[in-house]
Amino acid sequence: MIKRVLIANRGEIALRILRACRQLGIEAVVAYSEADRESRAVLVADEAICIGPADAKRSYLSAPAVISAALATGCDAIHPGYGFLSENAAFAEAAAAHGLTFIGPSAEVLERFESKAGVRALLAKHGLPTIPGSDGVVADETAAAKAAAKIGYPVILKASAGGGGRGMRVIQNADDLAQLFSLCTQEAQAAFGDGSLYLEKYLVDTHHVEVQIAVDKAGTALHFGERDCSVQRRHQKLVEESPSTALTPKVREEFLARAAKAIGAAGYRNLGTLEFLVGPDGKPYFIEINCRIQVEHPVTEAVTGVDLVALQIRLAAGELMPMTQAEVERRGHAIEFRLTAEDPAQEFRPQAGEITTFRSPSGPWVRFDSHLYAGYEVPPYYDSLLAKLIVWGNTREEAIARSRAALLEVEIDGVATTRDFFLGLLETPSFLNGTATTGMLDAIGTADILAAAPKARA
């Protein structure tokens, strides 16, 4: 039983969690940094508590500050959202030690799924195909060179403790490896506090497809379909949709069932996402797991009608899975666009500043998750996500047509945003015909996509 949740995050996801709590009749307290005093989640919340200065290390990333805030406000649970402390096993353990329910997998589960290299081996054992790669972490440059030669170049070098698209580097040949191995180790050490690296075969024209799963405490594991997140820029997702255009119906159902079965058997609990690459052979290969609610979860909510954040809270509270796999019906097609404070015309340079105009789109099957309002000051300290536009249609074509209409309604002034980039993307043939792969932006170029956007009214 959870009665009062500390929301230890910011931006749109803090609002999303607040809404789920209210819907469930659970009290919520929003934890915020000094830079977010005027954020919408803080303004909307019944109660909020300042946990530290703008510097995330002393606020959203500070386990003592977050746990202390939960105790000071009489909370019995913490929702970490995504990013920050959401997948931190030590944090989950400390929260539990103070009698707080961590809304996510337990510390023990997080620990087991912490090492990317280890999880690859674990899930391979439970029947998930993986991309050819090193056998776990590579000890040094010599071991890496040996593994790479065996797999064949190009390879991708990844930080075992990495995540969110960071800590990866494509290696084209043995010379590159010699040059970049120690640099990558240093980067991983600096970014994640752990310099361990592993490597995988680098597949060029792939779809990034992920499976939303949930597992209750008894080990009942369900999947909620897949999301295709192939439109990426430097491993950062820009657009997500469900279902994926890269899977045939036969491959899809077998793959989803296998993913749910493997993750349950491997001992995972609560909400999670299994990420795969679908190669030119049309088959998905497991790459990594995300042990948290994801930015793109609304895509799945749109096609299944399941409130994933509410489900996550209920599972963390110890409830059993409230539905069966057969009851998870997937209908139609949904697409999400991540509107960020980045200027696509200038290499997606991050923006900060006051939002002078804010007009959100609306209409049938249009969802707009955003923490913005006119007059809000976008702080320079955090992630650049401003809003998520999620649109549903009976078919992919209908969802795309509706997305165009909705994007044209979006008006955000004061900072440059990715809106026009998305309008251009919706005119780009490879996106329209569903063949866009993770290499799309390198192949087409941002300038051409922007040029394809319908001209704004003068």
Add this chain to the structure above:
Amino acid sequence: MPHNTERLGDLIDSLVPVLVERLHETGLGEIEIERDGAIVRVRAEDLNTPVASAPAPTAQRGGTPAAAAAAPSAADERRHPVRSTAVGFVKLAPDIHVGGKVAKGSLVATVDVLGVDVEVRADHGGIVAKLRCATGDPVEYGQELFLLESVGEGKL
């Protein structure tokens, strides 16, 4: 909270002379004290001639101090809020009470963050003019713990 008028009268009779004397002693511009849900405030009209506005100073019935906020005055400019440096449970130093003297840089409180005491030190020297919390209270980062009033150079 309903309040007995008679008791309020007694309270004012007993408190006001003490507070006025304290004003003279400390050189503070204003002293406020809370008893049984009532707030009694004594303010010096002029910094050189402290007087209680007779017959009764500000006496509010369970009201909040903020409700009686006045326009900035010379006294306000000499006031320095001391803020919490962490989120947790506060413990005030023994000399932190209204009228207590505080030296610049001294340890005025600690905030218990999961058993670790985080220090709060005074940025200014002065005299405690108003308490905004009590030992054991949960406090957030940046919360005003008490107000210090500076009383001229070199006094502390």
